[in-house]
Every structure is written in structure tokens, then in C-alpha cells.
Amino acid sequence: MYTLSSKLKLTAIILVIVGAIGLVYGFISTPSNEEELKELLAADAHGEHGGEEHHEASATTEQHGETADVAHDESVEQHGETAHGEGEHGDSHMEHVLHQFQTKPWSALFVSAFFFFMIALGALVFYAIQYVAQAGWSPVLFRVIEGVTNYLLPGSIIVVLIVIFAGTHFYPWQNHELVEEDVILQGKSGYLNFPFFVIRAIIYLIGWNVYRFIATRNSIAQATASNLTPYKKNFKASVFFLLFFVITETTMAWDWFMSMTPHWYSTLFAWYVFASVFVSAITVIALVTMFLKKAGHLEFVNDSHLHDLAKFMFAFSVFWTYLWFGQFLLIWYANIPEEVTYFIIRIEEYNLLFFGMIALNFIFPILMLINSDYKRIPWFVIMAGVVILVGHYIDIFLLVMPSTVGPYWSFGITEIAGILFFLGLFIFFVGTGLGKESLYPKGNPFLKESENYHY
């Protein structure tokens, strides 16, 4: 029986409080009108970022120039300025920049909220897959995975609240004036309209949490059951959950991320988001397993289990890279203006993050985890795991920030506060989730095989 130590609980609470203070500061310190924004920009221009500001300004102007011809510019889509008369350009530009500045704390909040939520969601999918595949190696880890998914309920509620209340900060198609002038958005309004958007979000929320509730209830019931009924129920529930998940994950990626740039679309986008979700979740499962093993709560987990988790981390890092590159290469190669805007802003304004992410999510894990012996060394896997998690935080950052705040991104107090807040929440809920039941998943029909698992 594991109990969340008071020290860890205190750390989590401190993280939540510090994070909350930082987030409140982030929301308060955004400029509320154009005068404040001008002061802020002037202060920045005098500082060390002078050169950068100039570059950003010219990049934005360039994009505005293209808009007239192509009518697919992202920043225009977001800010309801379909026409740029030369005279009014200055005014509408400031309005647009102000909107991006006001979106910054929202985006920071959403990036961290989704990052920690997706770990819980991915862990749940991993759990369902282990059930459906009748895996013989993983049942010893089931209680650990159930513990990690304990964050799903609070995490998903927060994420759904953010996407519902973010409004035009994230989703330009929620701006009615803009839709009236935009034929493309009118064409999509059958899917991208607010009531349907909210209904979908609530369906995801309920579907995912109901499966989690059923699965953990059955798994606990199996420990005292005299037959395999709870296990069989879980098997069936997992099959249906996976079907449900594949569909809802796809629409979730369209709804919450792709519709931030509603003129742009990509067919493998949802799979790409899923790869990020899955590899981060497996990494966290491995980290939590190692933490609990070190603390002496998992005697029945051996280094072959660790080896398998590290193999999954390795394989899904490569899978993520494959999808990332599959999406990038096809768009880069064909270079169709309406598709390529997505990458132009990421390469011009987020260059280091965009390509640095490839090093963190691909090159580093592939070199660290390719050796069979290294996959059994806890500190090696922890090192690779931390790098993978940082990389996938950047991945989510790059899904959201370029589409919502454009060139005016920064990594400062608000972003860090977001991470701390949700990290604290995550530690608290995962810790209490792990403490609810014995970590030994008694009664599982594959438990014996799993305990003797040896690779």
C-alpha cells in the first residue's frame, strides 16, 4: 500500500499555489487597451529585443501583403480583419497585436493544462490496449497506470472548460463578424459552430471518464472476485473504449487544435497529436514505476518490465517523428500556399523550438534508448524520459502558440506558472490515486505470467 508522503503532498500544494499566483499575474499583466500595448512594445524595443521586434514587425507586414492575393493568412483569419486598406492598416494592426497579447495567458494556461491532461488520457489508452491485447507482461503495472489516470477527471474538466471559455482567443470561427465575411468559414460552420463544439467536448469528457470509472471499478472488483467476470467486462469495455477513443481523439484534435487555424487542414494531424499523447503517457508511466520501485512499493516489477516500457518510449518517439515528418514533408514538398502558412510561421518565428524539438523528441531518445542494456538502467531511462517530456511540452506549445499569439510569444512567468500549477495538481491526484488501492493487482489472470516476465 502506497501513501502519498506529506512532503510530496506539501510540494504539490506549494506548486499549485505558486502556479496559481503566476497565472493570475499573467492574466492581470496583459495590456487591456492599445495605449498600454504601445507602452509595452516601446519598452521592449528599448531593451535587448530591439532587433527581434523589428524582424517580427517586418515578418507580419510581409504576411499582410500576401493576404490580399491568397486570402489564407492565419493572423487575418484569427482577428476578423479580412480587408487591409492601406490607410487603416496601422490601426487594425495594433488591434490585432493587442488581441494576440491578450491571448498569451490563455494559451499558456491551455498548453500546460493539455500537456498534463494528455498524459492521463494516453495512460488510459495504453491501459485499454494492454487489456485488449491480453498482454502478459504488463498486468503488474496496472495499478500504476490506474494511478496515473486518476488525473483524468480533474484534468479533462479543466481542459474542456478552457476550450469552451477561450472563445475567440483560440477559435476565430467563433467570431460572428468574421464568419459573415468569410466564405470558407461559412462552409465549415456546419461542424465549427459553438453549440456543436460544446456538445462534442462534453461527449469526449463523459466517454473517457466513464471508461476510466468502469475499468478501475472492475479491476478492483477482480481482486476479490471468485471468477473472471470483472476481467471479461473490462476486456469488452476496453474494446469499445478504443473504438470510441480513435474517433473522439481525431475530432478532439480537429476541434481543439486544428480549428485554431480554421482555414488550414491536414489529414494526419489527429494521429500526430495522438503520437505525442501516447509517448508522453508511456514515459510518465515508466517514470512513476521507477519512482515507486525505488521507494520499495513494487517488488514484483523487475528490470524486464522497465526494458519493455523503455522500448515503447523508443518506438513511439520514432513513430511521433515519422508522423511529424510525414506531415512536414508533404506540405513542404508541395508548397501549396493555403497549407504551407502553418509551417511558415513556425519556422520563421519559432525556429529554434521547432527544430530543437526534433533533437529532443527523436535524436536524443534514439541514441539513448537504442542499446538494450541501457534500457534496464533506471537513471538512463529517467534522463531520456525527462528529455522526451520536455520535447513534447514544446510540441504542444508549438501546436497552440503560433496559431493563437503568432510572433508575440515568450516563455516567461505565465508559461512557467502554468507548468508548476498543473504539475502540482498532477502530482497530487496521481499520488492520491496510487494510494487508494494495493499496488498489487490481485486476481488478474495474467498476473503470474507478468510477475515471472523475463526478457
Place this chain on the structure above:
Amino acid sequence: MASKTIHAIYNDDDLLLHAVKQVREARYHIGEIYTPFPVHGLDKAVGEAPTRLAIASFLYGITGLSVAVLMMNFMMVQDWPQDIGGKPSFSFITNMPSFVPIMFELTVFFAAHLMVITFYMRSRLAPFKKAENPDPRTTDDMFLMEIDATNHNVEDLSKFLYDTGAAEIKLIDNK
């Protein structure tokens, strides 16, 4: 000098594994073991050094990657940098994404094929090679262990092997 070997034939892989452990404990020298299929854990029981084929394969993969990079850098960027459909052949990095599929395939190609060839050379496998099988039944259902008997009492060794469960024990005189 004439050497003697003993061929102990077993008809069960579990029996063989136990026998290998006993023979090694008794400090007899196992020459070779012939089995019809891979016996899980036999290499560890015999005390074989782990294979380094994977390391070789990794190095071959890096070789393949280098070949791909050098080849395409020379052909597409240095030798004749044509404008083909507007692709930016100004430097390797500007046109890199279009080279990646080839870089990947050549890495895999080199890693796989050179590793297989290494395997054939190290295990001395080739077409028209004369099979080195002491007993044809070991390709079907028998397990054969060769033990060096040159400096041992054949009588004692046979008795020992019989106790480990050998179905047949043969003395081979190499002249």
C-alpha cells in the same frame, strides 16, 4: 595427436539444458551442441559471449546514412544544382527534407544487408558449403552435445553423461 570426443544424444530440450548445466559444473569441456531448433537460454547455459552483431549493424547504418548524404550532396547540390520544380538546391540543408526518404532507406539497406553478410561470414555459411552435421537426426528431433574426452577417463565420462539422461553415447576417435 589423436583426440577423442564423445557425442551424447538427448531427445528433449529440457533434458539437454539440465545436462549442459551439470557438464559445466563438472568442468568438462563442451565442444559444440547441435539442436533442431533454437533452445531458449542455451547460449547462456553454455556460457557463450553475447553477440556483437547489433553493434556492427548500428555502424553499418551510420555508414549507409553517410553514403546517402555524401551522394546526394554531390549530385544534387555540388555537381549540377539544377532548378527542378522550384526545389531549393542551394545547399544540402535547404533541400534536406526531400532527401530524407533516401537517407532513411539507405540507412536501413546498409544496416540490414551488411549485417546479414557479416552473419554469414562469421558463421561460415555459403552456398555449396559442405554441411558439418555429425548426425542427421539432429536436424529433426535429437539434440547432440559434443564433449572433449581427450584427457578424461572415457568410462567415467560416459557414466556421468548417462546419468544426465543421454539417450545415446558415442565415442568418436579423430585420427
